[in-house]
Amino acid sequence: MRVENKKSRMFIAASIIIVGAVVLLFGIGLSMSLGAKSISLSTVFSSMFASKDNVDYQIVRDLRMPRAIAAALVGGFLAVSGAIMQGITRNPIAEPSIMGITQGATFTVAIAFSMRLNVGSFGLMIFAFLGASISGILVYFLSSRSIKGTDPVKLALAGTAIGTLLISLATATAMYFNLSQQLSFWIAGGLTTAKWQGVKLLGMVGVVGIISAVLLSPKITILSLGEEIAIGLGQKTNLIRLIGIVIVIVLCGASVSIAGNVAFVGLIVPQIVKGMVGPDYKYIIPCSLMLGAALVVYCDIAARMINQPYETPVGSLIALIGVPFFIYLVRKGDRV
Numbered sequence: 001m002r003v004e005n006k007k008s009r010m011f012i013a014a015s016i017i018i019v020g021a022v023v024l025l026f027g028i029g030l031s032m033s034l035g036a037k038s039i040s041l042s043t044v045f046s047s048m049f050a051s052k053d054n055v056d057y058q059i060v061r062d063l064r065m066p067r068a069i070a071a072a073l074v075g076g077f078l079a080v081s082g083a084i085m086q087g088i089t090r091n092p093i094a095e096p097s098i099m100g101i102t103q104g105a106t107f108t109v110a111i112a113f114s115m116r117l118n119v120g121s122f123g124l125m126i127f128a129f130l131g132a133s134i135s136g137i138l139v140y141f142l143s144s145r146s147i148k149g150t151d152p153v154k155l156a157l158a159g160t161a162i163g164t165l166l167i168s169l170a171t172a173t174a175m176y177f178n179l180s181q182q183l184s185f186w187i188a189g190g191l192t193t194a195k196w197q198g199v200k201l202l203g204m205v206g207v208v209g210i211i212s213a214v215l216l217s218p219k220i221t222i223l224s225l226g227e228e229i230a231i232g233l234g235q236k237t238n239l240i241r242l243i244g245i246v247i248v249i250v251l252c253g254a255s256v257s258i259a260g261n262v263a264f265v266g267l268i269v270p271q272i273v274k275g276m277v278g279p280d281y282k283y284i285i286p287c288s289l290m291l292g293a294a295l296v297v298y299c300d301i302a303a304r305m306i307n308q309p310y311e312t313p314v315g316s317l318i319a320l321i322g323v324p325f326f327i328y329l330v331r332k333g334d335r336v
Contacts, residue, residue, distance in 0.1 A: 012276055013283035020290035024072060027297040031068035032060050034301055036309050039064075062196075070194035071300040071314075072293040073202050074259045077251040078102075079292020080213050082266020083273070083284050087220035088244040089155050092329050095266030096252045098156065100163030102263065103170070104135025105256035106187060110170040113186075114177040121198035121257070125205070129253035135162055136249045140242065167261065189262035189315020191300055198258050209251040210289065216243060217281040224279060262315045264322020265292050271329065 032044045039056050047057040048065075082095035096102045108131030112119055119127070139162050143154035167187070174183035219240045223230045230237050255262070269292045270284060277283040296314065303314040 009278050009280065009283060013287055016276065016287045017290050020294055024290065024294045024297060027294055027301065028068045028072060031071065031297055031301050032064040035064065035304055066196045066199045067191050067194040068297060070199050070202060070258050071191050071297045073206055074255045074262060075265055075296025076289040076293035077206055077209065077255045078262060078265040079269035079288040080210060080285055081248040081251045083270035083281065083288045084213060084220060084244045084248055085266065086270055087224045087281050088241045090224055091156050092271060093267065093326060094156055095264070096248055097163065097263035098267065099159030100135045100139050100166060101132050101248060101252045102256050102261050103163040103166040104131040105253050106261040107131050107166040107170040109186065109256065110173045110183055113179050113183060114173050121195065121201055125201055125254055125257035128257035129249065132249040132253040132256065135166060136245050138162060140245055186260040188313035189260045190311065190313045191259050192311060194258055202254050202258050205250060205254040209247050212247050213285050216247065217285050220244065220281040221279065224281070260315065262318060264318050264326065265295060268322055268325050269295060
C-alpha cells in the first residue's frame with residue numbers, strides 16, 4: 001500500500017512538472033508576443049533563430065525575452081524559497097516576504113539608489129544579498145534564544161516585525177531622497193528593468209540555490225515532521241534550518257535585485273503543491289519551481305495588458321491572490 005502511494009505521488013509530481021513546463025513555455029511565448037506592440041507567435045519563434053535587423057526581432061530579443069525568462073526564474077525561486085521556509089518552520093504561512101527577507105533586500109537596494117550609485121545588475125544583486133542576509137540572520141537569531149533551538153512561532157513573529165520595519169525604512173528613504181517615483185515600482189514589484197545581464201546573473205546564482213535546495217529536501221522533509229522526530233532520527237535541526245535560510249537568502253536576494261519586492265508567491269504555490277503531492281519535499285521543491293515560474297509569467301502578462309499602455313506592478317496583482325489565500329490559511333489554522 002505504501003509503495004503504491006509513493007508511486008502515485010511520483011506520478012502526480014511528474015505530471016505537474018510536465019504539464020507545468022508546457023504551460024510555462026506557452027506563457028513565455030505569450031509574454032514575448034503580447035504588449036504595447038503585438039507580435040505574432042511565428043515572428044517570436046523566428047526571432048530566436050534569425051539575426052535580421054528587424055524592429056520586431058529586436059523587441060523580442062532585447063526586451064521581452066529577458067523579461068519573460070526573468071519572470072520565470074523569479075517565480076520559481078520565490079516558490080522554492082517559500083517551500084523551504086514552510087518546511088523548516090513547520091508553519092504554512094511562512095514565506096520570504098512574511099519572514100522579512102525580501103524586505104531586507106528591498107531596503108538595501110533603496111540605500112543603493114539613495115547613494116546615487118551606478119552599480120549595475122551585479123552591484124544591485126550584491127546589495128540585495130546583503131539586505132537579505134542581514135534580515136534573515138537577524139530574524140534567525142531573534143527566534144533562537146531558547147536552549148531548545150529555533151521556535152517556529154518566534155521565527156514568524158520576528159520576521160513579520162523586521163520585514164515591516166525594513167519596508168517602512170525603504171519607503172522613508174525613497175521619500176527623503178526624492179526617489180519615490182524611481183523606487184515605488186521597485187517596492188511594489190515589477191520586471192520592467194529586467195535585462196540580459198541581470199538574467200544571466202540570476203540564472204547562475206539560481207542554479208546553485210536550486211541544486212542546494214534539492215539536496216537538502218530529504219532533511220527538510222524529516223524536519224517538517226517535528227522537532228522531536230528529527231532529533232530522534234539524528235538530524236541537526238538548527239544546522240538544517242541555518243542552511244535552509246542561507247539558500248532562501250541566495251534565491252531571494254537574486255530575485256529582489258531583478259524584480260523588487262514580489263510577495264506571496266512563496267505562500268501560495270507550495271501550499272497548493274503540498275495538497276497535490278503530499279509532504280515529501282523531494283517532490284514539493286521541483287513542482288513549486290515549475291508552478292511558481294508559471295504563476296509569475298502569467299501575472300506579468302496580465303500586469304502589462306490590464307491598463308495599456310501603462311503597467312500595473314506585478315507584485316500588486318499577485319498580492320490580490322495572495323492576501324485572500326493568506327487569510328484562508330490563518331482561519332484554517334492548520335500546521336504543516
